[in-house]
Amino acid sequence: MSIEQALMERSGSKCELCGSEDNLAVFEVPPVEAHSDKCILACGTCRDQIEAEELDQNHWRCLNDSMWSPVPVVQVVAWRMLTRLNSEPWAQDLLDMMYLDEDLEKWARAGMPADDAVATRDSNGAVLAAGDTVTLIKDLDVKGTGFTAKRGTAVRGISLTDNPEHIEGRVNGVRIVILTKFVKKS
Numbered sequence: 001m002s003i004e005q006a007l008m009e010r011s012g013s014k015c016e017l018c019g020s021e022d023n024l025a026v027f028e029v030p031p032v033e034a035h036s037d038k039c040i041l042a043c044g045t046c047r048d049q050i051e052a053e054e055l056d057q058n059h060w061r062c063l064n065d066s067m068w069s070p071v072p073v074v075q076v077v078a079w080r081m082l083t084r085l086n087s088e089p090w091a092q093d094l095l096d097m098m099y100l101d102e103d104l105e106k107w108a109r110a111g112m113p114a115d116d117a118v119a120t121r122d123s124n125g126a127v128l129a130a131g132d133t134v135t136l137i138k139d140l141d142v143k144g145t146g147f148t149a150k151r152g153t154a155v156r157g158i159s160l161t162d163n164p165e166h167i168e169g170r171v172n173g174v175r176i177v178i179l180t181k182f183v184k185k186s
């Protein structure tokens with residue numbers, strides 16, 4: 001039986017994360033091994049989202065159900081997605097309820113970026129720390145404030161956030177979130 005057939009059977013031909021029947025395909029869950037125990041059947045939306053940087057938290061409310069899947073690899077993916085979403089209180093609540101045994105947790109963590117990779121880095125890869133000064137390398141429209149933070153603006157005394165791709169700093173007296181890919185350490 002092919003992996004796809006095995007997964008179709010296991011899942012009842014539904015996305016194992018959100019239950020959708022659209023555009024189903026095998027998703028190999030990293031670290032990749034071509035075996036149905038290491039793959040999930042996932043719809044196009046879930047597959048795109050798993051690889052995307054920005055998560056649509058409304059879509060991932062489906063984890064509320066799929067985290068209870070009896071299939072270990074589905075639990076692993078649910079755990080990873082909830083961990084990525086854990087700045088959302090609902091995701092943190094689900095994560096708190098979730099239990100992975102030791103081996104599964106090891107596997108789940110193995111697919112997450114290593115601690116070193118989680119360091120907050122600027123556009124050149126330099127590690128940023130709280131209190132650093134950075135320079136914007138691009139004009140940034142600041143949502144909800146009606147001003148543009150100009151390229152070359154120095155932002156002093158940044159703070160780090162839970163997300164290594166975001167820092168916070170004050171521009172024009174307003175505290176804003178800035179994507180680290182648009183700054184360089186001064």
Ligand SMILES: [Zn+2]
Nearest residue numbers: 015018043046
């Ligand atoms: Zn799906």
